[in-house]
Amino acid sequence: MTKPTDNDDYASFSAPIEDLQVRIAFLDDLVEQLNEQLVVQGQEIDALKKQMQFLYQRVEAADLSEGIAAFDPLTNRPPHY
Template sequence: MTKQPYDDDQASFSAPIEDLQVRIAFLDDLVDQLNQQMALQTQEIAILKKQMQLLYQRVESADLSEGIAPFDPLTNRPPHY
């Protein structure tokens, strides 16, 4: 019994279609992983922004003028001079 041309055509089309389906499944999984990573990084950035705001508030509220002597280049020389 010989194969009909229809069967050969169908077999030749099914292999590339299966390859495309595998690639699509892989890409779907990759997109989901990237989405999860993006969500985690977005949360981390929000936390870091809040921490930076708190640090800025601390620096602004601190009175830095007290306890800091003015710099005098003649008396405050580095040891290698």
């Protein structure tokens, strides 16, 4: 009978460990990419919030009474009545 050598044991254990190390490296890279995307999206959301605040301020400051007449349902009937 031949006794298995230590090299065979090392090879049988090192292959799964190397596979796990490769997977961990890819997952680390993926997490880093997702973090960078979150930062970009957060900046875009902040910019959109500022634009919305600006638009709300413009709408509130606008004097809409000059261009739009008040609606009276009794005098402003649609033509089909």
